[in-house]
Amino acid sequence: MEGSSVPSQAIPVSEDYYCNRSSAPADAAGSSSPAVAKLRKLLFRQMLIGVNDGRYFLGLFHCIDKQGNIILQDAVEYRSARHSSPPTEQRCLGLILIPAACRSSCQVDCSIEEKMSLLCLE
Amino acid sequence: MEASSSSSAAAAPSLPPPHSLPTSSDQGVWADASPLLAAACRDLQDGELVHGENFSLFAAMSALEIMDPKMDSGIERSGYNSIEEAIEDGVAPVPLSLDRTVDVQRSIDVMDHLFSCEATWHKGHTLAQTVFTCIYLMRMERTSSHAVLNSFCRTLRATCNGVISVVSTARTHEEEDLFTMSFGLPLRDEQDDKCLSILNSVEETISRQLRACKAQALSKKKTLEDLESLQDKPDLEEDYCRALLCRLRFRKHFYHVVMSMRKPHGRGLELARKHVASCLNELSLMLKSREFLKSQSNIMLQDDENCTTASGCQPVGFDVSLNSRLLSPTPPRAVKVLSWSNAIRYFEKLLHDLDVICALSLDPVLENVLHFIVQFQKSVPDLVPRAFLQTLLVQDGKLYGQNLFSDVISRALSLPDIIGDKEFQMNEFVVQLGQLVINLLKILCTNTAWQRRKLGKSLQDWSTISIQLELALKREFGETRNVLHHENMCMRVSKQLLIWTQEHAYWVASRFLTLGFELDLYSPGEYCMVYWYMYVVFTKLIEKMQLRVLASNETSRRKGKKKKDHSKDSARDMTFSSSCLLLQCYVLLSEGLSMMLAVLRNESRSCQLPSIFNTEQERFMQHFDLLQKARVPEHISYYSFKESSSRAGITDLVKYNFFKEIQKITPSLRGSFASEPEKLVELRRIEQVAEHNRIALNIISQVGPGDPSLRISFEFTHHPHFAVAIVKRS
Numbered sequence: 001m002e003g004s005s006v007p008s009q010a011i012p013v014s015e016d017y018y019c020n021r022s023s024a025p026a027d028a029a030g031s032s033s034p035a036v037a038k039l040r041k042l043l044f045r046q047m048l049i050g051v052n053d054g055r056y057f058l059g060l061f062h063c064i065d066k067q068g069n070i071i072l073q074d075a076v077e078y079r080s081a082r083h084s085s086p087p088t089e090q091r092c093l094g095l096i097l098i099p100a101a102c103r104s105s106c107q108v109d110c111s112i113e114e115k116m117s118l119l120c121l122e
Numbered sequence: 123m124e125a126s127s128s129s130s131a132a133a134a135p136s137l138p139p140p141h142s143l144p145t146s147s148d149q150g151v152w153a154d155a156s157p158l159l160a161a162a163c164r165d166l167q168d169g170e171l172v173h174g175e176n177f178s179l180f181a182a183m184s185a186l187e188i189m190d191p192k193m194d195s196g197i198e199r200s201g202y203n204s205i206e207e208a209i210e211d212g213v214a215p216v217p218l219s220l221d222r223t224v225d226v227q228r229s230i231d232v233m234d235h236l237f238s239c240e241a242t243w244h245k246g247h248t249l250a251q252t253v254f255t256c257i258y259l260m261r262m263e264r265t266s267s268h269a270v271l272n273s274f275c276r277t278l279r280a281t282c283n284g285v286i287s288v289v290s291t292a293r294t295h296e297e298e299d300l301f302t303m304s305f306g307l308p309l310r311d312e313q314d315d316k317c318l319s320i321l322n323s324v325e326e327t328i329s330r331q332l333r334a335c336k337a338q339a340l341s342k343k344k345t346l347e348d349l350e351s352l353q354d355k356p357d358l359e360e361d362y363c364r365a366l367l368c369r370l371r372f373r374k375h376f377y378h379v380v381m382s383m384r385k386p387h388g389r390g391l392e393l394a395r396k397h398v399a400s401c402l403n404e405l406s407l408m409l410k411s412r413e414f415l416k417s418q419s420n421i422m423l424q425d426d427e428n429c430t431t432a433s434g435c436q437p438v439g440f441d442v443s444l445n446s447r448l449l450s451p452t453p454p455r456a457v458k459v460l461s462w463s464n465a466i467r468y469f470e471k472l473l474h475d476l477d478v479i480c481a482l483s484l485d486p487v488l489e490n491v492l493h494f495i496v497q498f499q500k501s502v503p504d505l506v507p508r509a510f511l512q513t514l515l516v517q518d519g520k521l522y523g524q525n526l527f528s529d530v531i532s533r534a535l536s537l538p539d540i541i542g543d544k545e546f547q548m549n550e551f552v553v554q555l556g557q558l559v560i561n562l563l564k565i566l567c568t569n570t571a572w573q574r575r576k577l578g579k580s581l582q583d584w585s586t587i588s589i590q591l592e593l594a595l596k597r598e599f600g601e602t603r604n605v606l607h608h609e610n611m612c613m614r615v616s617k618q619l620l621i622w623t624q625e626h627a628y629w630v631a632s633r634f635l636t637l638g639f640e641l642d643l644y645s646p647g648e649y650c651m652v653y654w655y656m657y658v659v660f661t662k663l664i665e666k667m668q669l670r671v672l673a674s675n676e677t678s679r680r681k682g683k684k685k686k687d688h689s690k691d692s693a694r695d696m697t698f699s700s701s702c703l704l705l706q707c708y709v710l711l712s713e714g715l716s717m718m719l720a721v722l723r724n725e726s727r728s729c730q731l732p733s734i735f736n737t738e739q740e741r742f743m744q745h746f747d748l749l750q751k752a753r754v755p756e757h758i759s760y761y762s763f764k765e766s767s768s769r770a771g772i773t774d775l776v777k778y779n780f781f782k783e784i785q786k787i788t789p790s791l792r793g794s795f796a797s798e799p800e801k802l803v804e805l806r807r808i809e810q811v812a813e814h815n816r817i818a819l820n821i822i823s824q825v826g827p828g829d830p831s832l833r834i835s836f837e838f839t840h841h842p843h844f845a846v847a848i849v850k851r852s
Binding site: 033035036038039040042043044046047048051052053055057062063064065066067068070071077079080089091093094095096097098099101102105106107108109110111112114115 | 170181
């Protein structure tokens with residue numbers, strides 16, 4: 001099955017990492033809630049994440065842990081700069097980790113039908 | 123078309139993305155995934171991850187963590203997103219002030235800060251985070267109306283460009299490859315070629331003004347109408363002219379230094395030397411101007427140690443964080459710009475080092491070149507002078523760009539008649555050896571740590587070639603050893619080449635071992651084995667050296683030299699014997715120290731060092747593995763060391779007093795080194811080490827090495843490679 005889950009792992013974000021380690025071992029079978037299954041389907045999709053300081057990161061959804069820390073692959077950073085042309089400055093960063101704490105928005109690229117189904121989860 | 127600003131993005135998490143961002147598919151839309159993420163995270167188990175098949179935790183560890191100040195170079199700091207924004211906000215005004223006096227003051231501050239930045243760059247930081255934090259430099263066209271600043275910046279930029287090209291040609295920047303990275307910065311434009319002419323005309327105007335000031339002071343006239351003043355306060359005019367002039371002139375001369383030293387075949391060295399002297403002169407004038415500039419700045423913002431300008435004011439027109447994103451995706455390094463006084467000190471040292479290089483006589487004798495580099499490295503020169511030296515030594519695969527390395531080798535073999543000989547030049551061994559010599563010269567120009575590692579590795583090449591040479595010699599000429607009379611030229615050359623190669627392998631080994639002391643790689647418990655190995659290597663070095671000279675004497679005798687050559691020969695023999703004797707001193711010092719340490723270990727309990735982590739044999743291998751692998755020298759192993767050190771006893775040591783022996787040799791050397799001050803210094807050091815150790819040895823033998831009250835330590839107070847024993851009784 002694609003998107004298998006591995007227990008006792010977490011994306012090593014500075015402080016969360018160790019909290020996780022000390023927590024109780026996860027069920028080896030992993031979660032199988034509908035939300036998690038849906039999220040799993042979004043793997044390898046383009047994801048656009050905004051962070052607190054106004055930047056956006058566009059990359060392939062690679063990984064997420066319980067704390068909501070996300071890893072994007074082949075990520076590009078976008079920042080708005082009033083005076084430079086084109087108005088958004090961009091640079092390639094590769095593999096990046098966006099801690100949940102600084103994430104302010106998160107969007108995935110999908111068709112309109114999919115968008116409806118994503119919304120209907122709520 | 124307005125991209126969302128930081129505040130609104132934080133306030134409204136599900137804000138639509140900015141329109142300027144692409145969507146990946148034609149029909150695609152961005153759907154807000156935040157609620158789904160939140161729901162899924164709630165359902166996830168602790169420690170559970172959602173990921174694809176290609177996920178590896180190890181690779182994930184290397185992900186750049188966004189908003190981590192140590193990893194994310196894009197983190198918002200200054201509040202300016204672009205240089206234009208900063209300029210619009212008035213960070214770098216042109217003119218720097220509407221008040222002309224303040225304008226001059228601020229220009230000088232900018233120059234001083236750039237000067238500190240340049241030194242910081244030379245010390246191994248990126249150009250983007252040092253010199254190019256200057257907005258005036260990033261947008262050169264803006265300053266075209268400000269001739270003083272414009273000419274200064276252009277010349278600085280052209281100089282940086284020259285230095286980059288030297289360093290990247292030499293590739294001596296080792297780990298500090300950051301040095302040459304330009305990150306797409308505006309490093310040059312067409313007008314940079316004319317930078318000197320602009321600088322010269324600005325200099326001319328200011329110096330005319332300075333002369334006018336002086337004349338005015340003499341004649342007590344009120345004003346001089348025909349000249350435009352630099353600023354509005356007549357009583358300060360002269361001092362400001364001086365302060366500006368020395369800074370502009372320093373730039374001009376330093377530019378000339380860099381350009382002349384880059385000329386091929388060392389043609390510009392003489393000219394460069396004159397400019398080095400002028401640079402040093404301007405540096406002292408810059409220091410002098412400091413007092414005046416300080417007195418004029420009302421606000422003291424920085425203390426002397428952190429202050430990057432002469433006046434002590436914070437300069438305008440710099441923004442540290444603007445370029446930090448260019449460095450992506452490397453983690454942002456915090457750069458502390460050198461203080462102005464440290465920058466002056468740096469440039470003084472740099473210029474002195476460059477002066478030493480410029481004084482090089484382009485001597486094609488390899489021994490002298492090697493000696494020069496080793497001597498040069500003793501002053502611990504920084505990256506830039508080492509790069510200049512290397513590009514001078516090796517150009518287009520030739521020594522100084524003019525001597526083929528095959529000729530350099532044949533000269534070293536004392537075989538003048540094969541210089542330029544095509545067959546010799548094309549010989550595969552000679553070609554390989556030429557390459558080895560090029561590598562050796564390049565390695566010797568690198569920093570000490572890098573140098574030692576590379577020397578150790580190159581030993582393998584030296585020994586491989588000498589083994590091949592030996593085999594070829596046997597194959598071609600058989601095992602016959604007593605056919606001296608019928609020896610042909612070819613065989614003589616081969617033999618000499620072999621000896622020469624072996625000699626250089628030992629030279630490399632000896633440098634490898636001694637550099638270990640400079641890098642603090644040996645612990646006192648290991649001195650015994652290190653000195654023992656040095657003793658072995660030095661002994662072999664002398665042996666090969668003597669063999670080589672013997673063989674070359676043979677050759678010259680065979681040819682029946684004319685009388686006038688004899689004086690030349692004897693002079694050469696003199697230098698040979700003195701360098702042999704000097705080596706003999708090293709042999710005696712190493713042997714003496716090694717034996718003394720062995721005796722202490724054998725007979726005194728206090729000097730036996732416990733080895734908790736690894737055995738002595740393991741440490742022997744750690745230190746000498748590269749030499750052992752290269753079989754330098756052959757048939758030497760840990761057991762040979764163990765055997766010789768275990769037999770060492772105090773009575774033998776006192777009977778054959780190595781340190782006393784040295785004192786017998788040195789007086790005769792003193793005479794032959796009379797014209798070489800640095801060798802005399804070395805001799806003096808050797809004598810001091812020998813004398814101190816002789817006395818220490820006497821005390822030890824009187825007290826008895828087994829005396830428990832004896833406290834012996836070793837210090838490098840007199841020589842960087844040879845320790846002095848300090849004896850105390852508790």
